Amino acid sequence: MDLTKIASLGLSVGIFCFVVWLVRERRLREKYALLWLCTSVFVILLTVSRRILEVAALAIGIYYPPSLLFLVGVLFLLLVAIGHSVTLSRLSESNHNLAQEVALLRKQVDDLKEENKKG
Amino acid sequence: MRILAIIPAYNEARNITAVIEDLKSFRGDILVVNDGSTDDTAAIAKSLGAEVVSHPFNLGIGGTVQTGLRYAYEHGYDMAIQFDGDGQHRGDQVFKILELVQKGEADLVIGSRTLPGGYKMGITRFIGSRIFHCLIRCLAGKAIHDPTSGFRCYGKTTIRLFSRFYTDDYPEVESIITAARNGLRVVEVPVLMRGRLSGHSSITRRKSAYYMLKVTLAMVVDAMRGRDLVGES
Numbered sequence: 001m002d003l004t005k006i007a008s009l010g011l012s013v014g015i016f017c018f019v020v021w022l023v024r025e026r027r028l029r030e031k032y033a034l035l036w037l038c039t040s041v042f043v044i045l046l047t048v049s050r051r052i053l054e055v056a057a058l059a060i061g062i063y064y065p066p067s068l069l070f071l072v073g074v075l076f077l078l079l080v081a082i083g084h085s086v087t088l089s090r091l092s093e094s095n096h097n098l099a100q101e102v103a104l105l106r107k108q109v110d111d112l113k114e115e116n117k118k119g
Numbered sequence: 120m121r122i123l124a125i126i127p128a129y130n131e132a133r134n135i136t137a138v139i140e141d142l143k144s145f146r147g148d149i150l151v152v153n154d155g156s157t158d159d160t161a162a163i164a165k166s167l168g169a170e171v172v173s174h175p176f177n178l179g180i181g182g183t184v185q186t187g188l189r190y191a192y193e194h195g196y197d198m199a200i201q202f203d204g205d206g207q208h209r210g211d212q213v214f215k216i217l218e219l220v221q222k223g224e225a226d227l228v229i230g231s232r233t234l235p236g237g238y239k240m241g242i243t244r245f246i247g248s249r250i251f252h253c254l255i256r257c258l259a260g261k262a263i264h265d266p267t268s269g270f271r272c273y274g275k276t277t278i279r280l281f282s283r284f285y286t287d288d289y290p291e292v293e294s295i296i297t298a299a300r301n302g303l304r305v306v307e308v309p310v311l312m313r314g315r316l317s318g319h320s321s322i323t324r325r326k327s328a329y330y331m332l333k334v335t336l337a338m339v340v341d342a343m344r345g346r347d348l349v350g351e352s
Binding site for chain 2: 099102103104107
């Protein structure tokens with residue numbers, strides 16, 4: 001085992017533990033944690049066996065295996081970022097609706113209170 | 120016919136009294152939608168006898184108008200007008216935008232500054248309006264000369280549509296496409312407006328490039344959507 005292998009193995013195991021810790025602290029939902037856990041398992045696999053990457057790269061005609069890693073990594077992050085934008089849009093939509101609902105309900109409550117006072 | 124005047128207001132304590140006074144001759148209810156103001160806008164409006172709905176935080180002009188339209192929808196109003204809280208719109212012009220909706224000849228009426236009888240606008244705004252004018256003609260087949268005008272009258276169907284679908288930021292132009300796409304009749308009438316009493320436009324020069332891009336994208340995408348109102352009368 002060379003030094004790079006140990007370092008990258010340590011890093012990916014570290015990330016795996018960090019994600020589990022975040023879930024344990026209820027700071028990360030399981031739904032999103034799953035994505036990052038799978039990612040770190042994937043990275044651990046690649047670190048352990050360099051063969052996987054080499055075979056995959058040659059199979060699709062990439063002669064320098066690490067560039068496949070970059071390609072896949074960048075594409076993956078891109079998709080995750082788009083996914084987060086979608087989530088963010090949905091959240092701001094519901095936030096917006098809730099704010100309006102609260103405003104309208106508060107008005108109704110005030111009106112009812114006033115009516116009660118009179119009656 | 121029950122009519123609601125919706126006044127979107129964000130920190131308009133200095134203007135709101137004059138605006139409500141200006142609507143004295145308006146025969147209908149007045150609703151001030153307070154968009155998370157940090158000043159006395161809501162209290163002043165209440166003391167003048169207007170209904171007030173207050174957002175818990177700032178939502179922007181689109182969300183504010185939409186809250187008013189939701190209120191109108193929930194309370195069964197037949198028509199609603201949008202009358203800005205900054206004093207630009209004139210109470211004596213309201214009858215002009217009401218007329219066609221009242222007669223059942225239009226679903227959305229836009230009070231226009233550029234048709235004969237309107238006022239002169241700044242050069243940046245003029246160019247922007249021209250671009251939007253062309254886009255609306257391409258996408259919706261309608262000639263609207265002052266698409267950014269917020270002086271509007273909504274009919275019952277439009278109230279229902281917009282209470283569900285209305286954009287947060289810079290909604291004016293896009294909403295024309297939304298209405299046209301749903302088969303509503305959008306009509307523009309000339310009105311007179313004032314320069315603003317105090318405060319300044321929400322669209323600064325720096326923001327105007329973003330504004331143009333965002334609104335253009337929203338319009339083009341909106342034109343690709345199908346009808347929103349299905350199976351309701």
